[in-house]
Amino acid sequence: MLLRKIGVENFRQLRGEFYCSEGLNIIFGRNGQGKTNWMEAIYILATGSSFRTSKIQETIAFDKEIASIWGEVLQGYDIERFLQVFIEKKRRLFFVNGKRTSIENYLEEMHAIVFNADQLEIVRGAPEARRKFLDSSIVAIYPAFYKTLSDYNRCIKQKNALLEEAQKRELPKSYVAERIEPWNEQIIHLAYRIHKARIRYVELLNEILKEKLFAFGEEEVSLRYVSSLEGKGDLSNYESLMRERLDLRLEAEMAVGHSLVGVHRDDMEIKINGWDVRKYGSSGQQRSVLFLLLLANLTIYRGRTGRYPLFLIDDIDAELDYMRLERLLAFLDSRSQTFVTTSKESFMERFRFMGRVFMVEDGRIFS
Structure with missing residues (x-):
């Protein structure tokens, strides 16, 4: 290219x-x-x-x-x-x-990959930066994933509008549950697709990182996708578990006026030599890890598109x-x-x- x-x-x-x-x-x-x-x-x-x-x-x-x-x-x-x-x-x-x-x-x-100071948030910042990194990387090799993300964000926005209305007007739970159920069903379906795609991409990144194709140090870098549903039940039955959590958390969502369950609350754990790089990595190690991630991205894109x-x-x-x-x-x-x-x-x-x-x-x- x-x-x-x-x-x-x-x-x-x-x-x-x-x-x-x-x-x-x-x-x-x-x-x-x-x-x-x-x-x-x-x-x-x-x-x-x-x-x-x-x-x-x-x-x-x-x-x-x-x-x-x-x-x-x-x-x-x-x-x-x-x-x-x-x-x-x-x-x-x-x-x-x-x-x-x-x-x-x-x-x-x-496609283009960028490195700048803001990109270091992927390694040392809040979960949102790592979710954005994964999603943009997946879209690069599977552009149709863009619509999945857009549809999910649209559903969350609509649900949040209902929850905000419920909070302001103190609407009864039964009324809110009935109105919100159609949005929840769409969210469950879309979240499952996003969850699967992100996990698969993390697996691809780990495969590349293990090969040590890039001369940026001898550190062992490993990644793990962390679902916000982790520890709440059987993740192998993701859609049923999410439906259960949505039902359980409805009152809490009504109280705060926004959604508390979904892939928009997930994260990716990054470790270097077994330690959380965000907490324990030096600034030099964090930069090296970021370059490894970006070069792994480059390699995956090449493998998928030629x-x-x-x-x-x-x-x-x-x-x-x-x-x-x-x-x-x-x-x-x-x-x-x-x-x-x-x-x-x-x-x-x-x-x-x-x-x-x-x-x-x-x-x-x-x-």
Whole structure:
């Protein structure tokens, strides 16, 4: 997979377009000039979402109604694609070779993996970051999973609206139970599918991690999916157990005004040499574990699609020492097209032989 060219219009403060190197692309410039914005544009083109904000409409330039990102992509030796993402105030539109398509179909075209400071939340932050990591990874190889997640979140939102109403109006339990049952049945069905997909993906990650394909230390890294239903009954009969827990927790849900049962409360345990990396891992170990997870993701994507994703490293100055960086870039060199941002001339001079340097100034990018 190769991003040959990318351009933007009305996206943040960026202007213009640029042709990308097949290998390493070093995006250099002073802070505040737009380096991260260009990385964000590449990521949105590849995944349809931003790694910086959940409100993608925030990327539309001031006083504009719509932003667009477009790119020329080469898949294999002779399959060319022209991809476009339009961002409006209330929706996104996706186009492949000039024809509008669904996000599920669009996500089959390309993918990108990003490393930055915020991604460290996967290793050391709250469960939400690990759930998001798993879900976005699964969507990358099974785009239809996007609809499963969307349907689940929609059902939870509708259920929460009912629970909030019940809390405010002090509605009787029998009335609430009757109204909420149809949503619970959908939630049970969708949660089971999400639960199975996440467990299977964790198994895939563990298989890759055991092979030790990546030279980032000798630590043993292991993962375990932790269901919020764990310890509450027989997980092998997941749907029945969840139905039982939903019935038992209805009064508590009515009291707090939101859902307390479901896969939106699950987690993934990450251990290094048998210890919880979130609690006991050093900052260096946490960074190494994150890289191992991202490279395992890259390997799984390659195995499922036959293509390597783009690999983006934003603000490399803050997050990596040169020893880890050299190992990483050596691994990626013959695999993924790589983009890194830096404000340090020393980094630019040291690694420019591996690819191409681009300068960013006031939102414009040039080589």
